[in-house]
Amino acid sequence: MPTSPPTLADVAERAGVSRQTVSNAVNNPGLLREDTLVRVQDAIAELGYLPNRAARNLRTRASHLIGLRINPVQEGTANALMDRFVHSLVETSGAVGYHVMLFAGDGENPLAGYDGLLRSTTVDAFVVTDTYLGNPQTAWLAGRRAPFVAFGRPWDDPSAAHPWVDVDGAAGAEMATVHLIDKGHQRIAWIGWRKDSFIGEDRRSGWTRAMHAHGLSTTALACRVEDTVSSGGEASAKLLDEAAPTAFVCASDTLAMGVLHTLYLRGLAPGRDIAVIGFDDSQVAQVVHPGLSSVRQPLEELAVEVVRALEGLLGHPPHVGPGVLLAPTLELRASG
Amino acid sequence: MPTSPPTLADVAERAGVSRQTVSNAVNNPGLLREDTLVRVQDAIAELGYLPNRAARNLRTRASHLIGLRINPVQEGTANALMDRFVHSLVETSGAVGYHVMLFAGDGENPLAGYDGLLRSTTVDAFVVTDTYLGNPQTAWLAGRRAPFVAFGRPWDDPSAAHPWVDVDGAAGAEMATVHLIDKGHQRIAWIGWRKDSFIGEDRRSGWTRAMHAHGLSTTALACRVEDTVSSGGEASAKLLDEAAPTAFVCASDTLAMGVLHTLYLRGLAPGRDIAVIGFDDSQVAQVVHPGLSSVRQPLEELAVEVVRALEGLLGHPPHVGPGVLLAPTLELRASG
DNA sequence: GGCTAGTCTTGGATCGTTCAAGTGGTGCCG
DNA sequence: CGGCACCACTTGAACGATCCAAGACTAGCC
Numbered sequence: 001m002p003t004s005p006p007t008l009a010d011v012a013e014r015a016g017v018s019r020q021t022v023s024n025a026v027n028n029p030g031l032l033r034e035d036t037l038v039r040v041q042d043a044i045a046e047l048g049y050l051p052n053r054a055a056r057n058l059r060t061r062a063s064h065l066i067g068l069r070i071n072p073v074q075e076g077t078a079n080a081l082m083d084r085f086v087h088s089l090v091e092t093s094g095a096v097g098y099h100v101m102l103f104a105g106d107g108e109n110p111l112a113g114y115d116g117l118l119r120s121t122t123v124d125a126f127v128v129t130d131t132y133l134g135n136p137q138t139a140w141l142a143g144r145r146a147p148f149v150a151f152g153r154p155w156d157d158p159s160a161a162h163p164w165v166d167v168d169g170a171a172g173a174e175m176a177t178v179h180l181i182d183k184g185h186q187r188i189a190w191i192g193w194r195k196d197s198f199i200g201e202d203r204r205s206g207w208t209r210a211m212h213a214h215g216l217s218t219t220a221l222a223c224r225v226e227d228t229v230s231s232g233g234e235a236s237a238k239l240l241d242e243a244a245p246t247a248f249v250c251a252s253d254t255l256a257m258g259v260l261h262t263l264y265l266r267g268l269a270p271g272r273d274i275a276v277i278g279f280d281d282s283q284v285a286q287v288v289h290p291g292l293s294s295v296r297q298p299l300e301e302l303a304v305e306v307v308r309a310l311e312g313l314l315g316h317p318p319h320v321g322p323g324v325l326l327a328p329t330l331e332l333r334a335s336g
Numbered sequence: 337m338p339t340s341p342p343t344l345a346d347v348a349e350r351a352g353v354s355r356q357t358v359s360n361a362v363n364n365p366g367l368l369r370e371d372t373l374v375r376v377q378d379a380i381a382e383l384g385y386l387p388n389r390a391a392r393n394l395r396t397r398a399s400h401l402i403g404l405r406i407n408p409v410q411e412g413t414a415n416a417l418m419d420r421f422v423h424s425l426v427e428t429s430g431a432v433g434y435h436v437m438l439f440a441g442d443g444e445n446p447l448a449g450y451d452g453l454l455r456s457t458t459v460d461a462f463v464v465t466d467t468y469l470g471n472p473q474t475a476w477l478a479g480r481r482a483p484f485v486a487f488g489r490p491w492d493d494p495s496a497a498h499p500w501v502d503v504d505g506a507a508g509a510e511m512a513t514v515h516l517i518d519k520g521h522q523r524i525a526w527i528g529w530r531k532d533s534f535i536g537e538d539r540r541s542g543w544t545r546a547m548h549a550h551g552l553s554t555t556a557l558a559c560r561v562e563d564t565v566s567s568g569g570e571a572s573a574k575l576l577d578e579a580a581p582t583a584f585v586c587a588s589d590t591l592a593m594g595v596l597h598t599l600y601l602r603g604l605a606p607g608r609d610i611a612v613i614g615f616d617d618s619q620v621a622q623v624v625h626p627g628l629s630s631v632r633q634p635l636e637e638l639a640v641e642v643v644r645a646l647e648g649l650l651g652h653p654p655h656v657g658p659g660v661l662l663a664p665t666l667e668l669r670a671s672g
Numbered sequence: 673g674g675c676t677a678g679t680c681t682t683g684g685a686t687c688g689t690t691c692a693a694g695t696g697g698t699g700c701c702g
Numbered sequence: 703c704g705g706c707a708c709c710a711c712t713t714g715a716a717c718g719a720t721c722c723a724a725g726a727c728t729a730g731c732c
Contacts, residue, residue: 004397005455007688018712023690033710050456054399055688057390058717061340065437070426073419076622083409083419090406091440099458101401102436104427119341120386122435229623254623261625284620286412287565287590289597343718354681359720369679391718394687 088303173206232258291333424639509542568594627669
């Protein structure tokens with residue numbers, strides 16, 4: 001820019017008041033008399049004044065920046081939750097004066113990035129998203145008394161006192177299963193993740209719950225595999241041979257794509273011959289033929305709740321509310 | 337955090353030197369004698385000192401933050417370039433001391449966000465990504481002398497002097513077409529976007545170039561439609577009926593998914609009966625059965641070039657290099 | 673001894689904002 | 703009329719780093 005932006009002093013001079021009065025006009029308009037407030041606001045508008053972030057940050061010891069660590073894209077899977085979540089997070093946090101700053105995950109030492117940003121007071125708080133397995137980050141951050149909100153429950157430590165927001169995966173799987181039962185299916189298979197995945201077990205429990213609630217057996221109808229398309233394909237082939245299910249509920253769209261593949265190879269029509277429901281409502285589910293039904297996470301609302309929790313956390317005095325659990329929805333397409 | 341982080345003065349006291357010396361140790365290590373440098377660095381390590389960002393930003397009039405505007409996810413399409421690009425951008429810019437800050441796009445007035453961030457000196461520069469159609473942002477930013485790097489050529493103003501990085505879409509389409517020709521195809525159809533899309537026309541020109549270079553006619557083999565799956569499906573059905581192509585090259589994976597759908601409905605096998613190649617190498621292309629060949633943009637290298645341009649732009653003195661055009665690669669799968 | 677170069681210290685100003693204390697003016701009350 | 707409270711605004715001092723200029727001390731060299 002040609003000239004440096006106007007400062008408080010410039011506005012003050014123009015409006016014929018002191019710097020502090022301008023500051024108050026911006027931060028505590030209620031303190032000013034009506035006519036001076038208008039005068040100052042006019043001067044601000046004329047000069048196009050906006051407070052200098054760095055100066056404000058220095059003085060208030062806050063950056064109004066939220067740190068979010070992002071992980072490498074997993075190629076070859078259908079996972080793309082973050083896109084929707086991040087966008088919504090940026091929008092809602094922007095509305096209350098915060099910006100989202102990204103930093104890269106260092107694979108081996110997940111804490112390094114967090115530590116530096118804290119010590120340099122670059123961010124006010126974090127949003128921690130990858131809490132799928134045990135989560136050293138959350139424990140470490142909590143120990144440092146660093147403000148953060150987790151997307152994901154503290155599975156391995158129910159006594160954890162940090163704010164969190166999560167999606168009720170069990171309810172999602174249950175919803176999908178009940179939907180299939182209502183359509184007349186009785187032998188509904190489950191393809192999920194390895195047993196050490198809390199999220200996977202949670203989703204699985206929804207399937208179990210729905211089956212048992214309707215007096216249906218789950219014996220031999222479940223398996224746990226890696227989260228890849230081919231694993232989903234192999235698992236569904238095996239299940240079809242050994243347990244003759246008429247429907248599949250999967251822990252992810254990636255697995256569900258594997259099931260669709262198997263059906264295709266066997267000349268079975270998804271939805272008509274065998275029903276399939278995935279999880280996450282990825283772009284893949286939306287675009288693939290003939291359309292993959294999927295459990296959709298309410299990531300937009302989730303971001304809203306995250307920001308709400310952040311506001312509490314960074315408020316004066318800080319306030320930590322209880323964890324928030326949101327219900328997913330079921331997006332029905334031709335496959336189920 | 338319990339106590340406030342250490343400051344320059346704390347380190348100085350501990351190391352038994354002056355503040356200035358500590359500052360030099362951090363910013364101009366060459367000025368110090370070997371042994372004192374070590375002593376200061378030890379003190380820094382022991383206290384876990386990191387310069388306060390806000391203070392440094394205020395003094396140096398730089399935030400070391402790069403602004404990136406993100407747009408809402410387009411549901412129902414296969415477009416997900418940003419994920420890979422953003423991750424790579426965060427990594428490479430982090431390596432040279434910059435962080436990426438996101439802000440939301442206000443649909444109607446794309447400039448509002450940029451303006452505020454500039455005036456409040458929140459960011460040092462922008463990365464502008466959505467330059468597909470005429471780009472008011474770049475013109476406006478250039479007019480304000482705001483530093484920015486564009487992902488995308490200045491199509492409508494070749495004389496524009498701002499740094500940019502782009503992928504050679506024509507080369508990508510040409511590569512795909514030549515590949516199909518090499519495999520024996522002669523009637524290769526093109527399904528692209530509306531004529532007012534510069535990127536679409538660029539990619540299309542690659543197809544035309546390859547066809548003509550091999551003495552093949554393009555007559556009646558091309559059409560331009562909206563970027564949706566159904567448009568791709570309808571376009572391919574019409575082309576199959578009227579022009580009997582044996583292969584399709586598409587301007588996007590979204591369109592290619594529509595082609596796959598048509599082939600499926602007609603009992604034609606992708607790759608064996610009719611070849612299909614998409615564009616962008618989206619997750620959908622990677623996951624769908626039987627695998628969609630696609631032109632892959634080198635987003636990782638692209639981010640590296642963007643950061644290189646940013647470094648030049650923000651250096652002393654600023655330096656603007658010529659635009660950089662990167663070649664895409666061809667990811668072959670069963671469909672072609 | 674005087675000169676120079678290298679290394680570090682010292683004190684101060686500066687960036688632009690907010691905080692804490694202070695100033696003057698007015699109204700109310702005993 | 704002195705005193706107190708209150709309003710509306712002003713004043714000086716922080717926040718923590720960087721930048722600049724001037725000075726001090728040592729060592730090496732002629």
